[in-house]
Amino acid sequence: MNSAQCREATFRTRNGCGLAKRSNPLLASLLVALLAACAGLSRTASTGPNGGPTAPTGPTPPRADSTAAAPASPAPPAVGKPAQPTTPGPNLTPDGVVFNYKPDGRPRQIFLAGTFNSWNPSSDRYLLKDDDGDGTWSITVKLPPGTYQYKYVIDGQWTKDPHAPSDAPDGFGGRNGTFDVK
Numbered sequence: 001m002n003s004a005q006c007r008e009a010t011f012r013t014r015n016g017c018g019l020a021k022r023s024n025p026l027l028a029s030l031l032v033a034l035l036a037a038c039a040g041l042s043r044t045a046s047t048g049p050n051g052g053p054t055a056p057t058g059p060t061p062p063r064a065d066s067t068a069a070a071p072a073s074p075a076p077p078a079v080g081k082p083a084q085p086t087t088p089g090p091n092l093t094p095d096g097v098v099f100n101y102k103p104d105g106r107p108r109q110i111f112l113a114g115t116f117n118s119w120n121p122s123s124d125r126y127l128l129k130d131d132d133g134d135g136t137w138s139i140t141v142k143l144p145p146g147t148y149q150y151k152y153v154i155d156g157q158w159t160k161d162p163h164a165p166s167d168a169p170d171g172f173g174g175r176n177g178t179f180d181v182k
Contacts, residue, residue: 085098085100086136087163088100088101088162088163089179090165093140095140095142097141097143098140099112099138099139099141099161100136100137100138101138101152101161102136103152107137107155109127110127110152110153111127111153112128112152112153113126113150113158114148114149114150115149115150116143116150121153121156145181147181148180149177149178150164150177150178151170158174160174160177163177164176164178164179165177165178165179165180166179
């Protein structure tokens, strides 16, 4: 059966043209089978404002059964900038190490300094940003495998990351954060 025949059969049954009556279960069963065969071609036609059928809109996915289980996995995220980890401290990702830091107060600048940049406390290349204004400052740094030490420099003040995976003496009576890239 072609899609035009399916639409015509559906239109007639919806408008009471006598193809199937409640008193004739054989015709009703035949009609159900006929409509099921048409499901992939065109879903049932709807009635337009003048009482006639509307143009078909193409295949429609089957309606969800109320007893059907939910999908096993969520829909994939929208295409765009990949989500960055929001966990404080250094996070290893395919794009590099993402550093997240949420300071107390409202600093003007936060730099990242460590063994990977010769402890430079003011390199623009290592300036963290809070682009969305949520108070969490972030930067992504590509680093080769190794063990690294670091600190944040918040408005000129050297600060150990309280969320560093590990720490080591800084040689000045304080501690540096440490992490490994594998």
